[in-house]
Amino acid sequence: MNSLKKYIAEFIGTFVLVLFACGTACVTGCSSAKGTGYLLTALAFGLVIVAMAYSIGNVSGCHINPAVSIAMLVSKKLSLRDFIGYVIAQFAGAIAGAAVLMLLIGNSDKTGALGSNALYIGDIWLSLLIEVILTFVFVIAILGVTSKVENSAVAGLVIGLSLTLVHILGIGFTGTSVNPARSFGPALLAGGDSLACVWVFIVAPLVGGVLAALVYKFLTTEKEEKAPAEEKEEAPSEEN
Numbered sequence: 001m002n003s004l005k006k007y008i009a010e011f012i013g014t015f016v017l018v019l020f021a022c023g024t025a026c027v028t029g030c031s032s033a034k035g036t037g038y039l040l041t042a043l044a045f046g047l048v049i050v051a052m053a054y055s056i057g058n059v060s061g062c063h064i065n066p067a068v069s070i071a072m073l074v075s076k077k078l079s080l081r082d083f084i085g086y087v088i089a090q091f092a093g094a095i096a097g098a099a100v101l102m103l104l105i106g107n108s109d110k111t112g113a114l115g116s117n118a119l120y121i122g123d124i125w126l127s128l129l130i131e132v133i134l135t136f137v138f139v140i141a142i143l144g145v146t147s148k149v150e151n152s153a154v155a156g157l158v159i160g161l162s163l164t165l166v167h168i169l170g171i172g173f174t175g176t177s178v179n180p181a182r183s184f185g186p187a188l189l190a191g192g193d194s195l196a197c198v199w200v201f202i203v204a205p206l207v208g209g210v211l212a213a214l215v216y217k218f219l220t221t222e223k224e225e226k227a228p229a230e231e232k233e234e235a236p237s238e239e240n
Contacts (some may be wrong), residue, residue, distance in 0.1 A: 007085045009056040011093035013064035016052060018097030018185050021045040022115030026101065029110030030171060038171055045176075046164030053156025062156070065179040066090055067209035071139045074213035087181075094185030102189050114186035116194035117175040117201045124197070127174050128204045134166045135178040135208025136215075143216040177201035178208070 024044035028037030053062045063069045069086045072078035078086070098114050119127045141162040145155045163178070170176030177183040183201035187194040 003082060003085060006060040006082065007089040009060040009062075010064055010086050010089040011096070013052040013056050013060070013062055014090045014093030014181050014185075015097040015100075017045070017048045017064055017179075018094045018115075018182055019101050021048050022098070022182070022186055023101050023105065025115035025175075026105055026109045026111050030115075030175070031110075032172070039168070041171060042164050042167035042176075045167050046160040046162075048160075049163050050156050050160035053159060057156060060086070064090060064093070064181075065205075066181055067135050067139060067179060067205035068142060069209075070206055071143060071209040071213040074210055075143065075217060090181040091184055094181040095188060096185075098185035098189045101186075113190040113192070113194045115175070116186040116190050117177045117183050117198070118194070119197050119200065120173045124200060127197075127200050128207075130170065130173045131177055131201060131204030132208040132211065134170045134176060135205040136212045138162055138166050138178050139209045139212035140216050143212060147220070174201070178205050180205050 021041070021044040025037075025041045028040050030041050031037030049062070049064075052064060056062050061072070063072065063086055066087045069078060069083050069090070073080065073083040101114055102109075120130060142159050145151050145158045151158075166178055167176045170178070180202040183198055183205075187198035187201075
């Protein structure tokens with residue numbers, strides 16, 4: 001598959017993620033009243049992933065997230081060249097999505113920051129920890145469900161539901177990033193405090209993605225090493 005087509009697919013996917021998911025957060029205010037705005041935002045992020053997975057997944061793998069791409073790089077499922085191309089496309093798509101969102105909603109943004117993330121109780125280290133954990137859970141779910149070809153039919157749904165899950169917990173803390181591009185686009189256009197702390201939501205998801213890849217590799221390598229040994233013991237001896 002032509003690399004340019006992959007990068008365009010990643011641009012489109014991240015553009016849609018920011019426009020629709022962050023857009024939902026903006027128009028609902030991510031309100032916890034009766035849980036409606038809160039749950040709608042979590043669902044919006046998950047449903048975008050489902051939609052994009054079954055539309056551009058066969059082109060680029062539908063990472064639309066640098067944390068996913070770096071996990072694939074560490075897992076040796078993505079070349080360094082494509083990793084760079086993916087990340088550039090993802091950030092560009094996020095900025096474009098935020099720009100269109102700003103154009104569409106204007107002063108009706110109930111969050112006041114285009115759905116940007118914010119530090120939990122103003123604590124940088126706690127926010128970093130929260131985002132690392134959320135990203136770790138999300139990315140390890142992706143690595144697991146995409147590890148077997150037979151899961152391809154349901155992979156998009158599982159990944160979308162996993163993103164919804166981490167948002168249901170994380171929105172109340174940091175607004176949930178788990179995606180450096182998704183955080184950077186809105187923060188860049190919103191400016192102010194959102195832009196000042198956006199580095200937290202770039203660093204933490206990348207760390208979480210790398211940790212998920214390393215842990216998953218450790219778990220599956222151990223399994224793969226045992227399997228051949230077991231097969232050798234069970235194999236019938238050859239008669240001369």
